[in-house]
Amino acid sequence: MDLLAPAGTSEVSTHSPWAVETQNLTKRFGDNVAVNDVALRVPRGSAFGYLGPNGAGKTTLIRLLLGLTRANSGTMSLLGHRVPDDRSHALARVGAIVDEPRFFSHLTGRENLRVLAAAREPLARQRIDASLARVGLSQRADDRVAKYSMGMRQRLGVAACLLGDPDLLMLDEPMNGLDPAGMQEMRELIRSFVDEGRTVMLSSHLLDEIERTCDAVAIVDRGRIVRQGPIAELLGAAATEVDVDCSEPARAQDLLSVSRVVTSIEVTESGLRVRLVEGASHEEVAELNRLLVLGDVRVYRLQVVRASLEEWFLQVTSRLGDSA
Amino acid sequence: MSLASAPTLTASERARDGRGSWMPTGALIGAKVLELRRRRGLMVALAAVTIGLPTLYFTVRLIEHAASPRQFGPAGGYQQFTGVVVAVLYVFGFIMSATLGCTAGTADLGDGMFRHLVVTGRSRLALYFARIPAALAIMVPMVTAGFIVVAAVSSLAAPSSINVNGAEVPLGLNATQFQDWAAQHSTQALCNLPQTGPVKVLLPCGARAATREAVIVRLGHQPTPTKLSPAQIASAARALAASDYPLYRSVPQRPPWSLLLESWAWVLLESLVGVVVGVGLSALLGQRTIAVVLLLILEVVLTPIASRHIIPYMLNVQRGVIGVATAHLAPHALTGPGSGTGFASVVPESRGLAWLVVVAWLVGWTALGAWRMARRDA
Numbered sequence: 001m002d003l004l005a006p007a008g009t010s011e012v013s014t015h016s017p018w019a020v021e022t023q024n025l026t027k028r029f030g031d032n033v034a035v036n037d038v039a040l041r042v043p044r045g046s047a048f049g050y051l052g053p054n055g056a057g058k059t060t061l062i063r064l065l066l067g068l069t070r071a072n073s074g075t076m077s078l079l080g081h082r083v084p085d086d087r088s089h090a091l092a093r094v095g096a097i098v099d100e101p102r103f104f105s106h107l108t109g110r111e112n113l114r115v116l117a118a119a120r121e122p123l124a125r126q127r128i129d130a131s132l133a134r135v136g137l138s139q140r141a142d143d144r145v146a147k148y149s150m151g152m153r154q155r156l157g158v159a160a161c162l163l164g165d166p167d168l169l170m171l172d173e174p175m176n177g178l179d180p181a182g183m184q185e186m187r188e189l190i191r192s193f194v195d196e197g198r199t200v201m202l203s204s205h206l207l208d209e210i211e212r213t214c215d216a217v218a219i220v221d222r223g224r225i226v227r228q229g230p231i232a233e234l235l236g237a238a239a240t241e242v243d244v245d246c247s248e249p250a251r252a253q254d255l256l257s258v259s260r261v262v263t264s265i266e267v268t269e270s271g272l273r274v275r276l277v278e279g280a281s282h283e284e285v286a287e288l289n290r291l292l293v294l295g296d297v298r299v300y301r302l303q304v305v306r307a308s309l310e311e312w313f314l315q316v317t318s319r320l321g322d323s324a
Numbered sequence: 325m326s327l328a329s330a331p332t333l334t335a336s337e338r339a340r341d342g343r344g345s346w347m348p349t350g351a352l353i354g355a356k357v358l359e360l361r362r363r364r365g366l367m368v369a370l371a372a373v374t375i376g377l378p379t380l381y382f383t384v385r386l387i388e389h390a391a392s393p394r395q396f397g398p399a400g401g402y403q404q405f406t407g408v409v410v411a412v413l414y415v416f417g418f419i420m421s422a423t424l425g426c427t428a429g430t431a432d433l434g435d436g437m438f439r440h441l442v443v444t445g446r447s448r449l450a451l452y453f454a455r456i457p458a459a460l461a462i463m464v465p466m467v468t469a470g471f472i473v474v475a476a477v478s479s480l481a482a483p484s485s486i487n488v489n490g491a492e493v494p495l496g497l498n499a500t501q502f503q504d505w506a507a508q509h510s511t512q513a514l515c516n517l518p519q520t521g522p523v524k525v526l527l528p529c530g531a532r533a534a535t536r537e538a539v540i541v542r543l544g545h546q547p548t549p550t551k552l553s554p555a556q557i558a559s560a561a562r563a564l565a566a567s568d569y570p571l572y573r574s575v576p577q578r579p580p581w582s583l584l585l586e587s588w589a590w591v592l593l594e595s596l597v598g599v600v601v602g603v604g605l606s607a608l609l610g611q612r613t614i615a616v617v618l619l620l621i622l623e624v625v626l627t628p629i630a631s632r633h634i635i636p637y638m639l640n641v642q643r644g645v646i647g648v649a650t651a652h653l654a655p656h657a658l659t660g661p662g663s664g665t666g667f668a669s670v671v672p673e674s675r676g677l678a679w680l681v682v683v684a685w686l687v688g689w690t691a692l693g694a695w696r697m698a699r700r701d702a
Contacts, residue, residue: 066443068702088344091445098443102436106362115437118355119446120343125351160440 016080019044019168019199020065025074027060034060036223038074042201042216044167047194049210049231050203051313052220058203059099061220062172066096079167092121095161096170100177101153105146109137109156112145117163124163131159135189150177158189169193171202175209187213207313219313240280245271245301246292255295261287273305343446348454352446356458360428370424370462373416374470378408382477389481400481405579405587406658408474410667413467413591414654415623418647421463421595422619425602428455429693430612433700442702452607452697456690459599467595468588475584482578491516495577499569506565510554513561514538521567525552525560579657586655594650597685601646604689608696623647631669642671649673649681 020042027035034057042048052058063069065076067087076083081090103112110128117124132141135155140148148156154174161169174190175183190200190213204210210217211231218228227234246252249272253265256274261284266273276284285304292299342349361367385399432438432451441451485492491512497505506513515529524541538557541547552560565572579587598619606615627647635642642648651659651669659668673681 063702068439068442070701088445088447091443092343094443094445096443098439103440104359104362104431104435104437106364107359111358111362112437115355115359116440116444118349118351119441119444119451122351164444 016077017044018042018077019079020048020077020201022061022065022076023074025061025064025076026072027057027064027069028072033223035064035071038220038223038225040218040225040228042199044199045194045197046199046215047190047213048199048201049214049217050201050220051207051210051217052203052205054205056205056220057223058205058220059172060223062096062098062170062201062203065170066091066094066098068098093164093167094170095158095164095166095168096172097154097157097161097174098170098172100150100173101157101160103145103153103156106144108142108144109148109152109159110141112156113160113163116160120164123165127163127165131162134162135159136185151179151182154178154182154186158186166198168199168201171200173204174202175204175206183209240276240285241305242274242276242285242288243268243271243301243303243305244274244288244292244299247298247300251295252292252297255291255297256288259287259291271301343444343450346447346449346453348450348457352450352454353457353461356428356454357461359431360424360458360462363427366424366427367462370420370466373420374413374466375473377416378412378470378474381408381412382473382481386477386481397487398481398483400478400578401483402478402576402579405474405478405583408478409471409587409591410654410658413470413474414594417467417470417591418594418598418623419620421459421467421598422602422623423616424459424463425455425599425604426606426612426615426619427602428459428599429603429606429615430610433610434612439702448698448700449694452603452694455603455607456600459603460596463595463599464592467591471588471591475579475588479578479584484577486572486575486577488518489516493517493572495575497572499566502569502572503562503565506561507558510557510561513564514557517564517568518571519564521564525557525564527557583655583657587658590650590654590658593653593682597646597650597682600686601689604691604693607693608689610696610700631671634670639671643673643677644681644684646681646685649678649685652678653682 018041020040022038022040025035025038025040026033036057038061040050040061050058050061060069064071065078065083067084070084078090079093081087083090103109104115107115110132113128113131114125117128129138132138135158137152137155137159140152145153145156154177158169158171158174161171169190171190174186178186187209190202193200194215202210202213214231216228216230217234218225220226244252249267252272253267256262256265256272261276261280262274263277264275266275274288276288282304285302289299289302382399382404385396385404388396389399432441438451442448483495485494487493491509494505506517511527511529514525514527519525522542526539526541526547528537538550538552538560539547540550602615602619605618606612609615622645627645630642630645631648631651648669648671651667652673652675654667
């Protein structure tokens with residue numbers, strides 16, 4: 001029997017397409033609104049990034065979903081079970097790391113997993129060895145956790161998540177404290193979980209990691225979700241930038257600045273960087289070229305610069321900041 | 325799909341997974357025992373106090389007696405038993421039980437494991453209630469081991485005689501044997517045994533003992549100097565032994581089985597109180613150190629004050645102090661005049677009320693701790 005078999009074999013079958021769903025979820029700490037009217041949908045079987053700067057309310061949202069703290073208002077469900085009403089059943093198929101993974105430092109890694117397995121179903125105890133092997137901790141399983149590095153604790157945290165053979169893993173800043181090799185391993189581990197049909201929701205402030213690891217993302221700022229959806233779609237809708245190398249940058253700037261498809265122009269060492277309106281296509285890029293050629297400016301290079309998630313994130317959050 | 329249409333579980337589906345139940349499972353308790361047992365420093369401290377302290381005390385007494393039997397009496401005996409049970413097992417048993425209880429009550433929080441445990445979906449109450457049997461599973465064997473040491477040495481190394489005002493009187497004699505001993509040791513008997521009857525025969529003791537000139541004191545009469553024959557002196561000693569026999573019998577040579585069992589149960593009750601109050605108070609405060617300090621103050625400062633003084637208008641408060649209540653539940657032999665412990669509380673309280681106070685403390689602190697656990701942010 002494969003104790004860490006691909007997901008989807010849960011006894012409690014639910015038909016919700018969403019592994020996580022929230023509506024109007026709000027959590028306040030005094031006057032501070034840590035989670036502000038959040039409506040989140042995490043598709044099943046995907047790696048979902050919950051992205052935001054420090055203090056944006058990422059960990060608070062995860063704590064709410066896991067029943068570690070109470071919401072002021074709103075509704076939530078995990079794997080189709082309402083939380084907190086059906087919390088016990090929802091969490092039976094959820095594994096989670098919240099904040100930095102801390103364990104009983106006087107116990108070994110294996111003993112810590114025994115303690116956690118005891119709180120789960122009886123089968124969880126039989127998954128300890130497989131979980132340790134999955135995260136590459138078998139050799140150090142009988143060392144006291146006090147001797148573990150941060151990366152090893154992160155991996156032990158993931159092993160703890162696997163004890164319940166979860167359909168959903170919620171990992172809060174899983175890359176924290178990892179060296180580049182550890183980050184690569186964690187990334188591969190997360191993708192392997194998704195390949196098995198599990199859903200992985202991870203929060204991070206590391207834009208690059210989210211972009212490399214996740215299929216979909218929600219961007220959160222000051223407790224509010226400002227965008228969510230598949231990364232490819234979101235980036236497609238992001239403002240397109242075009243690098244233009246040309247003979248007369250100053251005149252080119254004058255020519256392009258009157259165009260309706262151009263939102264801003266920046267003079268660079270080799271020419272111009274032109275930002276187009278959101279959703280601009282190749283036709284708008286061709287229009288730039290036409291304007292320059294008609295104005296007798298010689299164009300040496302015209303290159304569309306793909307917006308990265310980081311740039312898009314900065315666009316979105318800075319705009320939010322401007323309107324505040 | 326909207327949240328309103330999210331499926332809810334049927335009763336049979338709920339029944340298959342008991343992790344929402346407040347009842348702790350055996351596995352949960354076992355895991356908590358493992359976690360506590362691996363705290364080497366704490367375990368060493370518990371063993372050192374509950375087992376080591378009485379062992380050390382009796383070892384020193386055994387060595388002293390073996391080295392100089394005339395100077396140092398036997399290590400064991402009835403009074404040694406009552407004294408060590410009250411002064412060591414009862415007082416330190418509570419303190420160590422409370423310390424263990426406070427550790428069990430806050431270890432998950434302090435080490436950051438509470439969050440991991442809560443996200444398993446296991447009921448917070450089950451997580452809380454597992455701490456009490458787990459701590460008891462460690463404390464009961466420790467206290468019992470310490471008690472076995474005390475009981476064994478007290479019984480096996482009990483003295484064969486009792487010293488009454490300097491006279492070595494053999495223990496375990498019946499009435500006739502006691503009178504025969506008094507007749508054979510008439511001077512010792514008449515000089516040292518307490519004379520409480522209407523006629524007292526006062527012999528010249530010590531250096532003048534050979535003169536045999538006695539003074540007979542009858543109630544309401546002048547003392548009469550009289551020269552008594554050896555047979556008369558023996559007869560007077562025999563009569564004195566007959567009247568003193570009930571008092572002699574009240575001093576047992578070694579603790580009887582009934583007292584051993586009662587004392588063991590009483591010491592365990594005190595440990596149970598220590599563990600439960602420790603778990604509850606520390607869970608309520610979320611702080612081990614403060615909880616331990618508060619319980620130390622309760623046991624070492626407040627309880628003696630509440631037990632040994634009657635404070636006007638505060639009598640019912642004094643009765644509500646757990647140490648005063650458990651003192652009233654102690655076996656009579658541990659608190660009575662012959663025990664030599666000086667432990668009896670001066671605060672009047674019936675055993676029924678004392679039991680009520682104990683139950684209230686157990687239930688109250690458990691409820692407070694459970695309430696806090698259920699509501700605490702993890």
